[in-house]
Amino acid sequence: xxxxxxxxxxxxxxxxxxxxxxxxxxxxxxxxxxxxxxxxxxxxxxxxxxxxxxxxxxxxxxxxxxxxxxxxxxxxxxxxxxxxxxxxxxxxxxxxxxxxxxxxxxxxxxxxxxxxxxxxxxxxxxxxxxxxxxxxxxxxxxxxxxxxxxxxxxxxxxxxxxxxxxxxxxxxxxxxxxxxxxxxxxxxxxxxxxxxxxxxxxxxxxxxxxxxxxxxxxxxxxxxxxxxxxxxxxxxxxxxxxxxxxxxxxxxxxxxxxxxxxxxxxxxxxxxxxxxxxxxxxxxxxxxxxxxxxxxxxxxxxxxxxxxx
Numbered sequence: 001x002x003x004x005x006x007x008x009x010x011x012x013x014x015x016x017x018x019x020x021x022x023x024x025x026x027x028x029x030x031x032x033x034x035x036x037x038x039x040x041x042x043x044x045x046x047x048x049x050x051x052x053x054x055x056x057x058x059x060x061x062x063x064x065x066x067x068x069x070x071x072x073x074x075x076x077x078x079x080x081x082x083x084x085x086x087x088x089x090x091x092x093x094x095x096x097x098x099x100x101x102x103x104x105x106x107x108x109x110x111x112x113x114x115x116x117x118x119x120x121x122x123x124x125x126x127x128x129x130x131x132x133x134x135x136x137x138x139x140x141x142x143x144x145x146x147x148x149x150x151x152x153x154x155x156x157x158x159x160x161x162x163x164x165x166x167x168x169x170x171x172x173x174x175x176x177x178x179x180x181x182x183x184x185x186x187x188x189x190x191x192x193x194x195x196x197x198x199x200x201x202x203x204x205x206x207x208x209x210x211x212x213x214x215x216x217x218x219x220x221x222x223x224x225x226x227x228x229x230x231x232x233x234x235x236x237x238x239x240x241x242x243x244x245x246x247x248x249x250x251x252x253x254x255x256x257x258x259x260x261x262x263x264x265x266x267x268x269x270x271x272x273x274x275x276x277x278x279x280x281x282x283x284x285x286x287x288x289x290x291x292x293x294x295x296x297x298x299x300x301x302x303x304x305x306x307x308x309x
Contacts, residue, residue, distance in 0.1 A: 006068045008035055009047070013065055016054025090119040093295055096132030096144035097124065100237035104260045105145070108305060109298070116297050128235055129212045136284060143295060144284040145302060147212040147254065160282040161299070162307040164255040165189075166220055168196055168270040169241060174248050176202075177268050191271035197224060203249035204228035205240045213237065213279075217252045220277045241267065254279050256306065 008025060012032070015021040022032040040047055047061035057065060097105070102124065110122055125132055125141045129149060135141045137155065148158055170177040176198060184192040199221070207214040221228070231249060234240050240251045245264035258269040283299050285291065291299075 005035065006071065008032065009039065009064070010068060010072075012036065012048075012055065013057065013061075016056075018055070091294065092121040092123050093143070093298060094123045094125065094141040095298075096135050096141040096146070097126055098129060098132070098146060098237075099126045099235075100257070101145065102126050103238060103262070104256060105302070105306065109301060112301050112305065113298050116301075117294050120294050122298070128208070128210075130210055133284075136286065139286070142285065142289060143291075143299075146281070146284060147216075148280045148282060148284070149212050149215065155287050156284050157287055158282055158284050159299070160280050161303045162282075163278040163280050165271060166216055166252050166275065166277050166279060167191065167255050167258055168194065168250060168252055168272055169244050169257075169267050170250045170270070171244055171248055172266045172268050174250075180270065181268060187271065189271060191269060193273045194270045195273050196275075197226060199226050199228040199250060202228055203231045203247065205232050205234065205243050205247075205249050205251040206230050207237065207240065208233050208235050211235070213252075213254065216277055216279055220252065220272070220275055223277070224274065238262075254281075256281075 008021070008027075011021040011025055012018060015024065018032050018036065019029050022029045025032065036047070043060070043064065045060035046058050047064055048055045049058055106124070113120075113122065125135045127135075129146060132141065132144045132146060133149070136144050148160070172178065172181070180192055180194055184194065186192055206217060228250070232243060234243070237253050237257060241253065241257060242264065243249065244251050245267050252272075257263070283302075
């Protein structure tokens with residue numbers, strides 16, 4: 001009831017006269033006077049000093065005028081937002097991603113995306129693979145950027161963006177790492193290649209059971225019949241990397257982890273000999289979900305920025 005026909009009130013304020021306002025609004029002066037009287041009765045206050053000429057707002061009138069102006073501004077803002085939605089100029093993409101991948105990728109990916117679509121938001125769901133997979137199936141996210149697990153729900157589609165090696169990480173102060181650095185040359189792929197059978201008696205940090213990287217690591221170790229001394233488990237690859245940095249232990253991680261600027265200075269990365277274990281990384285979405293141009297932009301940027309193979 002406060003802002004019905006508020007344009008009438010605004011016109012009276014701007015004209016300082018009911019007679020002049022009625023002419024502009026194509027109303028009769030008596031009908032506009034009745035409108036103002038009903039409005040003041042409804043609000044229970046006088047909005048104008050009716051003895052003044054031109055009309056002047058009372059304190060209550062000034063507050064009501066400010067209120068109406070805010071309403072008009074919100075109306076315009078919402079109208080512009082609806083227009084943007086109709087024209088696909090504004091919106092959001094809900095993305096599921098592992099925490100450590102997000103820490104590596106998002107600081108570069110999101111600003112690059114916003115250069116193309118500045119009015120679109122990226123809403124994140126970060127967590128373990130099983131958490132973001134569940135969020136996808138339940139419709140809580142639109143797409144997941146992730147390593148592919150061995151079994152996908154049948155209602156999803158997976159598009160591979162790249163494949164990457166599993167690489168061994170060790171502390172540069174470890175005697176075996178020192179020996180490898182001094183005796184093994186760097187190959188064309190940028191890594192020293194090592195036989196990891198020595199891990200049988202070494203301290204090893206792994207991810208929690210059920211994580212995609214854990215599945216790949218266990219498969220790789222089983223292929224080489226190795227059972228390292230697992231001293232600790234974590235959900236976060238970044239935590240595992242930092243643990244290697246601070247202990248005489250080893251871990252295995254996706255190759256992208258070696259290419260981030262956040263790598264500790266005292267760790268060394270090795271390619272693993274006699275292993276064809278590759279991690280597939282890509283985008284996953286529901287079969288009934290239509291990818292719009294903004295999502296295609298995000299996917300293409302992900303591939304162009306991070307797929308250097």
